[in-house]
Structure formats: structure tokens, C-alpha cells
Amino acid sequence: MQALLSLENITYSYHNLNGETPALSDITFHVTEGEFLAIVGPSGCGKSTLLSIIAGLLEPESGTLAFGSSSSIGYMLQHDHLFEWRTIYQNVILGLELNKALTKENIDYVLQLLNDYGLYAFKDKKPSELSGGMRQRAALIRTMAIRPGLLLLDEPFSALDFQTRMTVSVDIGNIIRNTGKTAILITHDLSEAVTLADRVLVLSGRPATVKYELPIHYDMERTSPLLIRNTNAYQTYFNLLWKELSDDLADKETKP
Amino acid sequence: MTLQTKKQNHDLTNQQAYILAHRKHHHMIAFFRLLILLVFLALWEYATYTGYIDIFFFSSPSAIVKYLYQMILDSSFFMHTGITLLETIVSFLLVTALSFLTAMLLWYRNSLSEILEPYLVILNSLPKSALAPLLIVWLGTGSKTIIVAGISVAVFGSVINLYTGFCQADNEMLKLIYTLGGDRKDAMFKVILPSSIPLIISNMKVNIGLCLVGVIIGEFLAARRGLGYLIIYGSQVFQLNMVITSIIILCAIAMGLYKIIQSLEHWYKKKI
Numbered sequence: 001m002q003a004l005l006s007l008e009n010i011t012y013s014y015h016n017l018n019g020e021t022p023a024l025s026d027i028t029f030h031v032t033e034g035e036f037l038a039i040v041g042p043s044g045c046g047k048s049t050l051l052s053i054i055a056g057l058l059e060p061e062s063g064t065l066a067f068g069s070s071s072s073i074g075y076m077l078q079h080d081h082l083f084e085w086r087t088i089y090q091n092v093i094l095g096l097e098l099n100k101a102l103t104k105e106n107i108d109y110v111l112q113l114l115n116d117y118g119l120y121a122f123k124d125k126k127p128s129e130l131s132g133g134m135r136q137r138a139a140l141i142r143t144m145a146i147r148p149g150l151l152l153l154d155e156p157f158s159a160l161d162f163q164t165r166m167t168v169s170v171d172i173g174n175i176i177r178n179t180g181k182t183a184i185l186i187t188h189d190l191s192e193a194v195t196l197a198d199r200v201l202v203l204s205g206r207p208a209t210v211k212y213e214l215p216i217h218y219d220m221e222r223t224s225p226l227l228i229r230n231t232n233a234y235q236t237y238f239n240l241l242w243k244e245l246s247d248d249l250a251d252k253e254t255k256p
Numbered sequence: 257m258t259l260q261t262k263k264q265n266h267d268l269t270n271q272q273a274y275i276l277a278h279r280k281h282h283h284m285i286a287f288f289r290l291l292i293l294l295v296f297l298a299l300w301e302y303a304t305y306t307g308y309i310d311i312f313f314f315s316s317p318s319a320i321v322k323y324l325y326q327m328i329l330d331s332s333f334f335m336h337t338g339i340t341l342l343e344t345i346v347s348f349l350l351v352t353a354l355s356f357l358t359a360m361l362l363w364y365r366n367s368l369s370e371i372l373e374p375y376l377v378i379l380n381s382l383p384k385s386a387l388a389p390l391l392i393v394w395l396g397t398g399s400k401t402i403i404v405a406g407i408s409v410a411v412f413g414s415v416i417n418l419y420t421g422f423c424q425a426d427n428e429m430l431k432l433i434y435t436l437g438g439d440r441k442d443a444m445f446k447v448i449l450p451s452s453i454p455l456i457i458s459n460m461k462v463n464i465g466l467c468l469v470g471v472i473i474g475e476f477l478a479a480r481r482g483l484g485y486l487i488i489y490g491s492q493v494f495q496l497n498m499v500i501t502s503i504i505i506l507c508a509i510a511m512g513l514y515k516i517i518q519s520l521e522h523w524y525k526k527k528i
Contacts, residue, residue, distance in 0.1 A: 083450065098433065
């Protein structure tokens with residue numbers, strides 16, 4: 001397995017007139033092709049900054065960012081941001097439209113995705129006519145339409161209610177796994193990270209640095225989140241991560 | 257009759273009762289609106305008839321109707337109303353286009369808006385009637401001056417209003433465009449413009465009124481035709497019938513133009 005993405009000593013700070021706020025400090029990790037990586041960390045630790053740097057929206061102040069075979073990136077945001085003035089179909093082809101790639105082949109691919117994810121019948125509806133889970137699936141299709149080599153998921157389930165969140169996260173996890181996509185998921189929900197990912201990185205508080213790395217493996221297919229959540233392995237992984245994050249919190253509180 | 261249908265019938269009558277109450281309410285509103293107008297006109301007519309107020313200064317509904325009829329007969333009504341209407345619509349269209357393009361440019365080039373901000377603020381708060389004498393010297397008397405006066409009243413506020421609205425677009429939506437490989441121009445045409453249509457329409461409602469104000473100011477000072485000219489001329493020769501009739505025609509124009517934009521708004525809301 002070759003590395004699809006390598007980050008070496010990435011550092012980033014935010015600047016304003018009152019001074020400098022370091023957000024990322026010396027971040028190094030690799031993502032291999034087909035891997036599902038989850039990144040967890042205390043809130044406000046700079047997780048989203050890290051994704052913005054990978055997506056090329058921000059330039060790192062130092063360090064290098066290298067892509068393997070493919071550098072095209074699909075980004076899924078916390079809210080679906082489907083445009084109310086467009087139909088679902090018009091929304092999911094937005095990326096193709098922006099890249100001037102509305103070819104017959106790509107459109108067929110989008111229609112196939114709509115069909116696969118059960119949204120074909122809704123393609124001419126307005127976003128407000130769809131449920132939260134359906135909207136998030138439409139957002140995934142919009143991201144997949146440009147055939148990204150790497151998917152970045154920035155807490156894409158956190159705006160959903162608990163029940164929808166469970167089903168949608170499994171849905172989307174399975175879709176990504178079945179299509180063999182490489183993905184980086186950012187989340188503050190440990191159970192989500194442990195159920196979905198092949199590997200979890202724990203970031204420290206600000207300025208963030210990679211503090212702990214945990215490969216995840218189950219002896220079963222990950223089709224049902226409930227079955228996975230009942231295994232001993234899940235409990236062990238969860239507790240390990242919980243301890244790492246709590247240590248960080250404790251450090252913070254004892255600091256003067 | 258089964259329980260099921262009984263229940264349905266009951267629902268139906270409730271719904272009917274609701275519709276009835278709704279209609280009744282609307283009739284009541286319309287009735288009182290009309291009543292206010294009629295009472296006002298009757299009191300006005302009665303007061304002039306009994307000599308309680310002087311018809312020479314205050315005119316009267318019947319004198320206005322007579323005067324209006326005369327204006328229609330000698331077709332001066334169409335000439336004066338037509339020219340004011342035309343000038344207002346031309347300046348409104350120009351304000352809409354100009355302020356839209358300027359606001360787009362300001363949004364597209366952030367630093368440009370920072371540079372121009374104090375100038376826009378000054379020009380917006382300046383009383384535009386102060387400019388009218390200058391406009392007459394520069395452009396002479398006539399429709400050109402009047403249209404420019406109409407534009408000057410509305411355009412700066414409109415630019416500020418639209419630009420502020422554009423800046424309030426959701427940052428995350430713009431981020432989405434960038435992550436999908438779009439640039440600032442794409443953000444403008446795919447997010448800012450479509451999401452600003454309600455703002456643009458409400459801005460048009462404000463502009464149409466302001467353009468009318470500007471056009472009348474212009475006609476006060478630099479016209480030989482139009483309702484503003486009639487108002488000034490009538491007051492100078494103590495033809496108060498002329499003045500008040502013109503004001504009433506202005507009311508009708510203002511309302512008509514507003515209604516046109518309102519129906520545009522309704523059409524858009526229905527489409528969405």
C-alpha cells in the first residue's frame with residue numbers, strides 16, 4: 001500500500017493585530033490508499049484547520065504536503081449546504097458545473113449514484129422537501145460526482161439528530177468502504193470514529209500535534225453499528241481513546 | 257353514517273368555518289379602508305360646500321374630479337403624467353442596473369469597497385436636492401437633468417444596501433464552492449446572486465419610491481412638463497386645483513409602481 005497523502009512537520013498559526021495563535025504544531029502522518037482515517041481531538045484544537053490545509057484552502061507556514069497518485073479532493077462539510085434555489089439534481093452536479101466537466105459520462109455517473117443511494121425519485125425536488133439523512137446523502141453525491149481521490153469529512157454528521165446520525169454515518173461509511181475511497185473523517189464523537197475508521201489519530205489541545213495513533217480492527221464486517229458497539233474490541237478501543245483525550249483535558253486544567 | 261365519515265364531515269365543516277372567518281376578516285378590512293376614504297372625501301366636500309374651509313385654498317373632491325376631467329379632455333393629463341412616469345421608470349431602471357453592477361464589483365474586489373466606503377457614506381447622506389442647481393447648470397433643463405436627479409437620490413443607498421446584503425452570504429456556502437474547485441467569480445454567480453434575489457426585490461421597492469422623489473425634485477426646478485412642474489406652477493399662480501390634482505395623480509403612480517414590484521415578488525415566491 002502506497003501513501004496517498006503525506007504530511008511532514010506541518011505548522012500553522014493564525015495572525016491578527018493582537019498577536020499570533022498557533023493552531024497546528026509539527027504535524028506528521030501518512031494516509032495509505034483505501035484507508036479510512038479518523039482524527040479526533042478536543043474542540044477548538046485545529047482539526048478543521050488541518051483539513052483546510054489538506055484541501056488547499058490554506059497554505060501551511062512550514063512543512064510539506066505531498067500527494068501520491070491523485071490529488072483531487074472531495075470535501076464534505078458539517079452542514080449539507082444544498083442550495084434551495086436548485087433542485088437536488090442541480091445541486092449534485094454543482095461540482096461538475098464548476099469544473100466544466102458536464103460530460104455525458106459524468107452525468108450518467110451522477111444519475112447512477114442518485115439511483116444507488118435511493119435519491120433518484122427525488123432528483124427534481126427542492127432540498128427542503130428532503131429529510132436530514134437524505135440531504136446528507138445528496139451532499140455526499142455532490143462530493144463524489146467529481147470523483148475525488150481523497151474524501152475529507154469535516155464532522156459531516158454532527159448537525160443531525162441522534163437516530164438519523166447513526167443510520168447516516170453507517171450508510172456513508174459503507175458507501176465509502178464499498179467504493180474503496182480513501183477518507184479522512186474529523187469528528188469529536190469517539191464512538192463514530194471507533195465504528196467507522198481503520199485508524200484513529202488523537203490530536204492534543206491547541207496548538208495541535210499528533211499525540212496518539214490507534215489502528216482499529218474488528219473480526220467482523222462493519223455492516224451494523226450496533227453489533228460493532230457490542231463487541232469487546234469496540235469497548236477497548238473506545239476506552240483507550242477516552243483515556244487519551246481525558247489526559248489532555250486534565251493537563252489543561254492543572255496548568256496555572 | 258359510519259363513525260369515519262361523520263368525523264370527516266366534522267373536519268370539513270371546521271375547514272369551511274375557517275375559510276368563512278378568513279373571508280369575513282378580509283371583507284371587514286376592505287370595508288373599513290374604503291370607509292375612511294369615503295368619510296374623508298365627504299367631510300372635505302361638505303366643509304367646502306358650507307364654506308367652513310375656503311375652496312380657493314383647499315379645493316374640493318368635486319372640483320378635483322372636474323379638473324381631472326378637463327385635463328383628460330385637453331390631453332394635458334397624459335402628457336404630464338406620461339413624462340413623470342417615463343422619467344421615473346428610466347431612472348429606476350438605471351439605478352437598479354448601476355447599483356447592482358457596482359455592488360457586484362465591490363464584493364468581487366474587497367479592498368475596493370474598503371477604499372470607497374467613506375465616499376459612499378458621504379454621497380448617501382448628502383441631501384440630493386442640494387445637487388439639483390448644479391445639475392441644471394451642467395445638464396440644462398429637461399429630462400436628462402431630471403433623470404439624473406432621480407438616480408442621484410436612490411443610487412448610493414442602493415449600492416450600500418446591496419453590498420451589505422452580499423457580504424452577509426453564508427461563508428460555509430462560499431467554502432463549499434472553493435472546495436469544489438470554483439473561484440470567487442463562481443461564488444458570485446452560484447451563491448451570492450441567487451441567494452440575494454429577495455434582497456434585490458425589496459431593494460427595488462425602496463428605489464422606486466426614491467426615484468419618484470428625485471424626479472419630482474428635478475421637475476420642481478428644471479421642467480416645463482410633468483407633475484412636479486404642475487405642482488410648482490399651480491402654487492405660483494394660485495391654482496390649487498392643479499396642485500392637489502397633481503398630488504393625487506402622484507399617489508396613484510406611487511401605488512401602481514409599488515404594486516408592480518410587489519407582484520414580481522409574489523411571482524418569485526411562488527416559483528421558489
